Amino acid sequence: KGEATKPSDYPLPPDSKAPTEVIEVDKKTPDGWLPRDPRLIRLTGVHPFNVEAPLTDLFNEGFLTSPELFYVRNHGAVPQVQDEEIPDWEFSIEGLVENPITLTLKDLIAGYPQITCPITLVCAGNRRKEQNVVRKTKGFSWGAAGVSTALWTGTMMQELLKVAKPKRGARYVCMEGADKLPNGYYGTSVKLNWAMDPNRGMMLAHKMNGEMLRPDHGKPLRAVIPGQIGGRSVKWLKKLIITDKPSDNWYHIYDNRVLPTSVSPEESANNQAWWMDERYAIFDLSCNSAIAYPAHEEQLCLVGAPEFYRAKGYAYGGGGRRITRVEVTLDKGKTWRLANIDYAEDRYREAAGTELFGGTIDMEWREASFCWCFWNIDIPLAELRDAKDIFVRCMDESMTIQPRDMYWSVLGMMNNPWFRVTISLEKDYLRFEHPTQPALIPGGWMERVKAAGGNLANGYWGEKIGSEDAEG
Amino acid sequence: KGEATKPSDYPLPPDSKAPTEVIEVDKKTPDGWLPRDPRLIRLTGVHPFNVEAPLTDLFNEGFLTSPELFYVRNHGAVPQVQDEEIPDWEFSIEGLVENPITLTLKDLIAGYPQITCPITLVCAGNRRKEQNVVRKTKGFSWGAAGVSTALWTGTMMQELLKVAKPKRGARYVCMEGADKLPNGYYGTSVKLNWAMDPNRGMMLAHKMNGEMLRPDHGKPLRAVIPGQIGGRSVKWLKKLIITDKPSDNWYHIYDNRVLPTSVSPEESANNQAWWMDERYAIFDLSCNSAIAYPAHEEQLCLVGAPEFYRAKGYAYGGGGRRITRVEVTLDKGKTWRLANIDYAEDRYREAAGTELFGGTIDMEWREASFCWCFWNIDIPLAELRDAKDIFVRCMDESMTIQPRDMYWSVLGMMNNPWFRVTISLEKDYLRFEHPTQPALIPGGWMERVKAAGGNLANGYWGEKIGSEDAEG
Numbered sequence: 001k002g003e004a005t006k007p008s009d010y011p012l013p014p015d016s017k018a019p020t021e022v023i024e025v026d027k028k029t030p031d032g033w034l035p036r037d038p039r040l041i042r043l044t045g046v047h048p049f050n051v052e053a054p055l056t057d058l059f060n061e062g063f064l065t066s067p068e069l070f071y072v073r074n075h076g077a078v079p080q081v082q083d084e085e086i087p088d089w090e091f092s093i094e095g096l097v098e099n100p101i102t103l104t105l106k107d108l109i110a111g112y113p114q115i116t117c118p119i120t121l122v123c124a125g126n127r128r129k130e131q132n133v134v135r136k137t138k139g140f141s142w143g144a145a146g147v148s149t150a151l152w153t154g155t156m157m158q159e160l161l162k163v164a165k166p167k168r169g170a171r172y173v174c175m176e177g178a179d180k181l182p183n184g185y186y187g188t189s190v191k192l193n194w195a196m197d198p199n200r201g202m203m204l205a206h207k208m209n210g211e212m213l214r215p216d217h218g219k220p221l222r223a224v225i226p227g228q229i230g231g232r233s234v235k236w237l238k239k240l241i242i243t244d245k246p247s248d249n250w251y252h253i254y255d256n257r258v259l260p261t262s263v264s265p266e267e268s269a270n271n272q273a274w275w276m277d278e279r280y281a282i283f284d285l286s287c288n289s290a291i292a293y294p295a296h297e298e299q300l301c302l303v304g305a306p307e308f309y310r311a312k313g314y315a316y317g318g319g320g321r322r323i324t325r326v327e328v329t330l331d332k333g334k335t336w337r338l339a340n341i342d343y344a345e346d347r348y349r350e351a352a353g354t355e356l357f358g359g360t361i362d363m364e365w366r367e368a369s370f371c372w373c374f375w376n377i378d379i380p381l382a383e384l385r386d387a388k389d390i391f392v393r394c395m396d397e398s399m400t401i402q403p404r405d406m407y408w409s410v411l412g413m414m415n416n417p418w419f420r421v422t423i424s425l426e427k428d429y430l431r432f433e434h435p436t437q438p439a440l441i442p443g444g445w446m447e448r449v450k451a452a453g454g455n456l457a458n459g460y461w462g463e464k465i466g467s468e469d470a471e472g
Numbered sequence: 473k474g475e476a477t478k479p480s481d482y483p484l485p486p487d488s489k490a491p492t493e494v495i496e497v498d499k500k501t502p503d504g505w506l507p508r509d510p511r512l513i514r515l516t517g518v519h520p521f522n523v524e525a526p527l528t529d530l531f532n533e534g535f536l537t538s539p540e541l542f543y544v545r546n547h548g549a550v551p552q553v554q555d556e557e558i559p560d561w562e563f564s565i566e567g568l569v570e571n572p573i574t575l576t577l578k579d580l581i582a583g584y585p586q587i588t589c590p591i592t593l594v595c596a597g598n599r600r601k602e603q604n605v606v607r608k609t610k611g612f613s614w615g616a617a618g619v620s621t622a623l624w625t626g627t628m629m630q631e632l633l634k635v636a637k638p639k640r641g642a643r644y645v646c647m648e649g650a651d652k653l654p655n656g657y658y659g660t661s662v663k664l665n666w667a668m669d670p671n672r673g674m675m676l677a678h679k680m681n682g683e684m685l686r687p688d689h690g691k692p693l694r695a696v697i698p699g700q701i702g703g704r705s706v707k708w709l710k711k712l713i714i715t716d717k718p719s720d721n722w723y724h725i726y727d728n729r730v731l732p733t734s735v736s737p738e739e740s741a742n743n744q745a746w747w748m749d750e751r752y753a754i755f756d757l758s759c760n761s762a763i764a765y766p767a768h769e770e771q772l773c774l775v776g777a778p779e780f781y782r783a784k785g786y787a788y789g790g791g792g793r794r795i796t797r798v799e800v801t802l803d804k805g806k807t808w809r810l811a812n813i814d815y816a817e818d819r820y821r822e823a824a825g826t827e828l829f830g831g832t833i834d835m836e837w838r839e840a841s842f843c844w845c846f847w848n849i850d851i852p853l854a855e856l857r858d859a860k861d862i863f864v865r866c867m868d869e870s871m872t873i874q875p876r877d878m879y880w881s882v883l884g885m886m887n888n889p890w891f892r893v894t895i896s897l898e899k900d901y902l903r904f905e906h907p908t909q910p911a912l913i914p915g916g917w918m919e920r921v922k923a924a925g926g927n928l929a930n931g932y933w934g935e936k937i938g939s940e941d942a943e944g
Contacts, residue, residue: 171839193839199665258871260797260810279796284870318870324751325732333877333931338732367643367665395879398756398790399730399886403875404931405805407867414871459805459876459931 010347010361011118013151013209016066030077034215037068043140043439048074049216052145052438059292059314063344063374064118065148067208071230072216073123073146075186075251079178079215079236086212086220095174095242098165105206105221109358112155115203116359118345120149120316120371124229124256124282127290127415129436130406133446134456137412138265143438144290144419147316149371152224153359154205157195157240166192166242174247175223178236187249188232188256190225190283192242199368200320201226204237210357226370227320228283229413231256246278256282258409268410285318287402288416289326289375289394294423294432296443301429302385308378313419315341315375317396320368326375326394330387332460333404333418337377339392345371385425389461391418405459420445420461482819482833483590485623485681488538502549506687509540515612515911520546521688524617524910531764531786535816535846536590537620539680543702544688545595545618547658547723551650551687551708558684558692567646567714570637577678577693581830584627587675588831590817592621592788592843596701596728596754599762599887601908602878605918606928609884610737615910616762616891619788621843624696625831626677629667629712638664638714646719647695650708659721660704660728662697662755664714671840672792673698676709682829698842699792700755701885703728718750728754730881740882757790759874760888761798761847761866766895766904768915773901774857780850785891787813787847789868792840798847798866802859804932805876805890809849811864817843857897861933863890876931892917892933 019035026032029047040051052058053069061069081089087106094100103111126146131137157173173195176187194200205224206213213219218235225232231251246252257280259268268274291313294300300309315323322343327336345363352364375392384390393402406417422433422445436444446456454462491507498504501519512523524530525541533541553561559578566572575583597611598618604611629645645667648659666672677696678685685691690707697704703723718724729752731740740746763785766772772781787795794815799808817835824836847864856862865874878889894905894917908916918928926934 191839193671193837197669197671199669260799260808262799262808262810279794279869282871286871322751327732327734334929336732336734338734365665367663397751398872399754399758399879400870400872401875401879403873403877405876407871407873457806460937463937465932465935465937 010351011063011344013064014061014066016068016209018214019068033080034078036216039069040072041143041438041441043142048076049078050074050140052143055143055145055290055292056295058145058148059312063149063371064209065150067150067211067214067217070148070150070217071123071146073230074179074216076179076181081215081219089220091221091238091240093160093164093240093242096167096170096244097242098167099163101160101164108155108204109206112159114153114155114359115362116151116153116356117201117361117363118149118151118348118371119201119224119226120147121224121230121233122147122285122316124231124413126288128412129438130446131408131412131415133436133450134406134408137408138410139412141436141439143436144434145438147314147372150208151210151357152203152205153207153210153357154203154224156198157202157204157223158198160204160240161192161196164242169244170242172243172246174241174243174249175234175237176239176241176249177234178238181251183250185238186234186251187247188234188252189243189247190228190232199366201366201368201370207357227285227318227368229256229285232283246281252281255411256413257411258282258407258413259411261408263410265410282413285316286414286416287315287317287321287323287394287396287400289313289315289392289402290419291390291392291421291434294390294421296432296434296437298432299429300432302381303428305381307381309381309384310376310378311390312374312376313392314372315394316372317369317394320370321396321398321400322369323373323394324397326392328377329391330379330383330389332389333391339375339377341373341375343369343371343373345369345373384423385430387423389420389422391420393418406457408457482823483535483816485536486533486538488540488681490686491540505552506550508688511541512544513615513910513913515614520548521550522546522612524615527615527617527762527764528767530617530620531784535621535843536681537622539622539683539686539689542620542622542689543595543618545702546651546688548651548653553687553691561692563693563710563712565632565636565712565714568639568642568716569714570639571635573632573636580627580676581678584631586625586627586831587834588623588625588828589673589833589835590621590623590820590843591673591696591698592619593696593702593705594619594757594788596703596885598760600884601910602918603880603884603887605908605922606878606880609880610882611884613908613911615908616906617910619786619844622680623682623829624675624677625679625682625829626675626696628670629674629676629695630670632676632712633664633668636714641716642714644715644718646711646713646715646721647706647709648711648713648721649706650710653723655722657710658706658723659719660706660724661715661719662700662704671838673838673840673842679829699757699790699840701728701757704755718753724753727883728885729883730754730879730885731883733880735882737882754885757788758886758888759787759789759793759795759866759868759872761785761787761864761874762891763862763864763893763906766862766893768904768906768909770904771901772904774853775900777853779853781853781856782848782850783862784846784848785864786844787866788844789841792842793868793870793872794841795845795866796869798864800849801863802851802855802861804861805863811847811849813845813847815841815843815845817841817845856895857902859895861892861894863892865890878929880929
């Protein structure tokens, strides 16, 4: 302390180049005007645009993700906003408030404090492909790269709510975007209680990594709801409506829920009551982790290899709860070893007061952790060679731990069992397989085990259990 | 609404009678002056007094527990306070505050708003006996009754802190009790951020179920820290010290931690660094559940039995996160069925504004859930007869679920794997066994499986796994 924090102390965005060419397949879609990065993996065919980066590319970019590799979850056509229209973009705060407000983005920037901070967004469907291999869900097949981090610049939602003054009885903040969809504009809600709490960090952002939002990420204004699933961070934001009840928007009700595992797709279609039960709506993220290295189909030559192999990956918690340990096992959970954790987010805490991209870094007082962290562990080559697989799991500050078991549900969300990479010794090298590959890309040990008749849901990755023998 | 809420709408404390006779074994201890309930099971020999009620007795009392059956975790002799000294009990708020305060309990009651609300306390060691059967920990053997609920009357901690005015840089509230122990007075800390947040509900309480605190429960004043482990709710409270660092009290450092599972008792004794790492300190409770019925060694006669058996038990979450589902399996997790949940806590929310025991019930605005809930499910007798076991698990609003696996650690805390009761068909009745019995009481399927050479840590309750055969 006493010394000024140098910008080099915290990570700055990776080199980034906004795509300039419209990809051929996009040309026939409503997004035919929108240049995109060809590396992105399309998860729902061509349109709407739902994509993740290849996991290795995502991880290699480091703590911050470039806007062109940042995952995208769109429900329909991207609203088209010209640069010259940005300052006049209008949005409102209405409903159960004493002072309804309509303001422009220009007003927001001129009239309210601007902050810049790193926040990780995660799609509730991250790792859903694994669920789909076990049993088809109603959701499309995210791999493990439905997670990305950016520096967001904008205003705390709380600042606007304080001016609007919620009335007694107000309990929810409903949000609505400009994306018109078959079932109306996209919308959802969060708890007003939490929106008013600076520790929860909810904000309205107009910049991402220092540049204005790109169209797929909500240009020109979006909500960023830290620690919660991406589906709450409404893009192309037009309205905040304060209410006494949760949002009745179609997408709030029929998306982003974890119905009980006993509810089949048929039952969920036949009985609307399951969807109306707000207990099954997802807000906080679950703690989760994945292995980036060894990568899928990575080959490690044993001849002349260094004595240690460095395994690496990411982990994140929900609701601002920090990841406090990451553990790796080479013997299917009999013994675990501790990985090193790097929380790059902390370096912004230390930079309190610095101006960045037109906003103040102001995180020193906030104890919540809203970003992913990276872990690594050096494994003796000899042990890796003798192992059949390598698993990772994490635990957060509330002692919540990733479970062994998948919680399968109709929408296949919040999938977070131990992340397993298999190891096979082939001649003089080790070959690694991830559980799955995103979208319809084949590969991964799960499909292989399933094809061989293994039971993927017994907590033993397809191995036979004593009692199954007895019953069989 | 519009109608006054009748007191009968929310549960009132069960019939209670303060014990009047000192139990013979207590007479030779420093607590020889203190009458106690003989039903309580002693977990650490005679002294200090660490006890839980028999699980069935606890559950049968209902939502609120009588002070005489409420679990007790004492570290030493109980401070002796005469009734006439109560009003003059002095305590202070000091450290990094602009206005240090010393006040008496009389001042607290006269000068600050009084509230009454139900809060469940849980020992971090609840269910530790199960860990001790797997591998001896450094902690004593709680069964599943280290949990109890009472109506607490007192003042929100936040009200006092607002008057004391924490200075810039203040981050923790250290608490100290009057119980003098070999390593100093008992003390610990919580985050100031949370203590200032009314949604976290931290309070200083001087009444329990409408009567003054009994000696074992902190007479005359204690902290009640909802949603967190019992060890943070300091009894016989003398000091709140506002600091920039977590408590350096011996009990804060060497108790209530979940060290990594890879740390052995020997390693933890040899390497102090494990204890100094604040990441391993426990604050929020983990979500947890247990089966009360079938009770341990309950026998269910199949002849003339009703068509359904009603299984029942409790569940609780941590950090105010509500339990949103309770699931039961009869086939080792292949399929799960949903139990009914009764959240009695909600009936106090509906009673907003009512006066009770000298405090106002004021919970309508607070969305956090700080109490246990009760679950039940009707199981067809035919299915119960054919099953080998019955498990329960719960999930909270952050989609955190109780795991299949135990996370063994040196202090054996936060044990919360699926709770399993075994079923054996013996002639014309079913016999049920819980995992363990508290303290040194023998019994339960875990000891039986262990004695038969079963591996209790493989995720299959001692069954052989395919790969174990292969390796053996």
